[in-house]
Amino acid sequence: MDLGVQGRTAFVAASTAGLGRAVAQSLGREGANVVVTGRRLALAREIAGSLPSAIGVELDVTNAASRAAAIAATEAAFGPVDILVLNGPGPRPSTAAGLSADDLTDAFDRLVSPGHDFIARTLPGMRDRGWGRVLAVGSSGVVAPLPDLAASNLGRAALAGYLKTLANEVAGDGVTVNMLLPGRIATDRVAGLDAAQAAREGIDAAEAERRSRSTIPVGRYGTPEEFGDTAAFLCSTRASYITGVAVRCDGGLVRTQ
Template sequence: MDLGLTGRRALVCASTSGLGEATARALAAEGALVAVTGRRGDRARALAAELPGAVAVPGDLLAPEGADALYAGAVAALGGEPDVLVLNGPGPRPGTAADVTSDDLTTAVDLLLRPQLRLIGLALPGMRARGFGRLLAIGSSGVAAPLAGLAPSNLGRAALAGHLKTLAAEVAADGVTVNLLLPGRIATDRVAALDAAAAERTGRGVEQVAAESRAAIPAGRYGRPEEFGAAAAFLCGVPASYITGTALRCDGGLVRAL
């Protein structure tokens, strides 16, 4: 299937590792011109050198004015505004709902809402004017079914999901789609860190925690990053033009709901 992404410009946030990297690789493989971004400038440059048509745009999305600087750098490096914007970034610390503090709320907003909304505000006018745009947020299965022990993340990601659903209806007639892609347990450093935190919290071994987690997934395994990247690339492509306002799960059947 031709995804119609050849020559399209894509800005992928936090794409030097994990799900962001998997998405950047998949988009580049489809012919998109990808801005690889992240705080690790050396890693961004190394990955961009591997991918056809990719450019490195080092930067800290969470720094003051970080979103503006990142967007301006991407526009300059890509030679124009992005047709595809993939929102991604780190999540808040683990924690229970009963223990959420006002500081946790502030952190959730600063990590999962404020920079994302600023980037959308910068990219959206051009997408609407050109009659084509793809806004895709890498979320969490916690949007569909809140995850125990990740209350701050559940809070921030649900707020972003609500905003994106509202936005999708407002811009659909302009050729801009707005979707979320929700990973389950994908084999990334982030998931490994969560398994380690759960092991420390419960006094069990990391491998025991991981084995129990795999047993809860109908597919019987963690997902591969490239499987997630393929789903992301499809949602950013032309064949997905009639899919908007949707949260698609890539979770091996983990969430037991349609």
């Protein structure tokens, strides 16, 4: 299937590792001009060098000046952004009862403010051209809050509310706005969560992972490639009638429809 992203400019935030990297690679394979971003510039450039048409750009998602510079570098290399993939580091694990005021601020600064800023910088052009894709990498915690990730649940739910509202406002301009919610995908982030669980429960990491897998109907963790390919479809011309939704890529982990 031709996804219709050949020659489109795709900016993928925080894409030197994990889910962001998988999305960048999938879009690159489909012919998009990909901007790989991250704090490790050398790694961003290395990943970009493995794709057909890509550049590596330094980016600290939480820093406004860095965000502005990354978008400027994108426009200088490939022109305006057609596909915006929002991604970034989540807050530290925490219980709801243990959240501090600083934790609330941190959740907003990591998960809401960067997305709003990136959209403000790229959405007007998408609307003027009559085509655009905004996709946020979220979490299954948006629909089923995860234990011990209270700050993440809070920040991602706030982002989801903003994006759903935005989707309805710009749908008539040819711009879709969606979220893609991973469950347990085999990334370093998930390995870290398994290690934290193992430490809390006094078990080894392998046992923590086994217990986690047992809660997933397909019986395994997803691969980054599976997640990346799903993201590429949602960013495609083929998905032009899908907007304002939160799609789960979780192997059936969340039991609601």
